[in-house]
Amino acid sequence: MAIIVRMVEIPKEFHEALPILQKIEAAGYEAYFVGGSVRDTILKRPIHDVDIATSAYPSEVKSLFKRTVDTGIEHGTVMILDHGTGYEVTTFRTESGYQDYRRPDKVTFVRSLKEDLKRRDFTINALALAEDGQITDLFGGLADIRKKIIRAVGDPNERFNEDALRMMRAVRFASQLDFRIEDATMAGIKKHSALLEKIAVERSHTEFVKMMLGVDAENGLNIMLETNLYQHVPVLKDYLPQLQEIVASKFHLTNEAQVWSLLAFKFGFSAKQISSFLKKWKTANKIINDVILTTELLFSIAKHDVSNADLYHAGAANVDNAVIVTADQAKTAGLQERYNNLPIKNKKQLRITGGDLIKRGVLKPSPQLGKVLDYLEHSVVAGKILNQPENLVNAAINFLNED
Numbered sequence: 001m002a003i004i005v006r007m008v009e010i011p012k013e014f015h016e017a018l019p020i021l022q023k024i025e026a027a028g029y030e031a032y033f034v035g036g037s038v039r040d041t042i043l044k045r046p047i048h049d050v051d052i053a054t055s056a057y058p059s060e061v062k063s064l065f066k067r068t069v070d071t072g073i074e075h076g077t078v079m080i081l082d083h084g085t086g087y088e089v090t091t092f093r094t095e096s097g098y099q100d101y102r103r104p105d106k107v108t109f110v111r112s113l114k115e116d117l118k119r120r121d122f123t124i125n126a127l128a129l130a131e132d133g134q135i136t137d138l139f140g141g142l143a144d145i146r147k148k149i150i151r152a153v154g155d156p157n158e159r160f161n162e163d164a165l166r167m168m169r170a171v172r173f174a175s176q177l178d179f180r181i182e183d184a185t186m187a188g189i190k191k192h193s194a195l196l197e198k199i200a201v202e203r204s205h206t207e208f209v210k211m212m213l214g215v216d217a218e219n220g221l222n223i224m225l226e227t228n229l230y231q232h233v234p235v236l237k238d239y240l241p242q243l244q245e246i247v248a249s250k251f252h253l254t255n256e257a258q259v260w261s262l263l264a265f266k267f268g269f270s271a272k273q274i275s276s277f278l279k280k281w282k283t284a285n286k287i288i289n290d291v292i293l294t295t296e297l298l299f300s301i302a303k304h305d306v307s308n309a310d311l312y313h314a315g316a317a318n319v320d321n322a323v324i325v326t327a328d329q330a331k332t333a334g335l336q337e338r339y340n341n342l343p344i345k346n347k348k349q350l351r352i353t354g355g356d357l358i359k360r361g362v363l364k365p366s367p368q369l370g371k372v373l374d375y376l377e378h379s380v381v382a383g384k385i386l387n388q389p390e391n392l393v394n395a396a397i398n399f400l401n402e403d
């Protein structure tokens, strides 16, 4: 049955898991490495999760090993802890139902590798690697990797109806791997783009961010526009001209905060708009905060008017973010150095405390105290007062006298 196209050397990331495959095979079943790790092996890309598929049923897998955990038993996944850090082994399966466009109503365990590979999303993800280095390629995945093509396994319409997230995965792989999406697959995405709305925002979020961080993100974003996928994720549909502008620019982002900051800046969003935008995308609060600070700094950079207070307020990480998003050395020259040379980086570095001011009799405990400390903080950052206890005390006294 198997069309064996190629032998590869088993990468070191798989070595620890080899005894698992050998044990399953010694018991008379089949076992393979599958999924993204096989694709990445051939592409010589770093391997993260190692997935194993087998013809043995979950109960049979469990009987072969001492320590197992039912991590996803209802869809056939058992984690094996006998060898190394723990590996997930999933029984070959077919899926049916998909009434909600995201998960099958029914999973059927099968003994045939072919049936298992047939239900996978793209040919490049439908390869199986045996313990001896043989690759089973039933759908032309190896040729597609060589030609840098993302092609649905079988009928793209069926694949996208089964799981609409796969449309975002296609775009993400196009960007991450610098691949082209094959015509029928592309047509399938155009036709079914609206199904993306059935998918939990968190899942689209993950794929969107991975896409924007890929080597060919401009192309990924462009495919979202061409296929109308952008109309079926939160907020983007109202900003086509701005998105086209981003597509036409060159950007190389390195973290999630930068992704959202680039969009928020181009969309001209205020802090309040950023917050509402990113809540719709279910973004973590820490990221929202960084995006607000980075975007504010981006506006100052665009106006060629960056004060020390702006840099101080943004903080080191967001100064770096703004420099990367701006992607124009002429506009950001010296900003990071200016940040590093700020007299203080946060309020705690002020060489006087509220308690000190009270002890020295500058003022009594009162709401005034906070105002005085804010004034000292801002004046030190602006370079108007030296961060030395005596200078700070004198400045506090003057401030109170003027007030």
Ligand SMILES: Nc1ccn([C@@H]2O[C@H](COP(=O)(O)OP(=O)(O)OP(=O)(O)O)[C@@H](O)[C@H]2O)c(=O)n1
Pocket: 034, 035, 036, 037, 049, 051, 119, 120, 121, 122, 125, 126, 163, 165, 166, 169
């Ligand atoms: N919607 C999906 C998700 C996954 N898969 C299959 O399950 C494998 C593992 O899925 P996952 O780890 O989510 O993706 P990877 O392709 O491994 O990509 P990554 O490198 O990002 O993990 C995929 O390769 C693919 O064969 C699928 O057919 N449809």
Ligand SMILES: [Mg+2]
Pocket: 035, 036, 037, 049
């Ligand atoms: Mg994976």
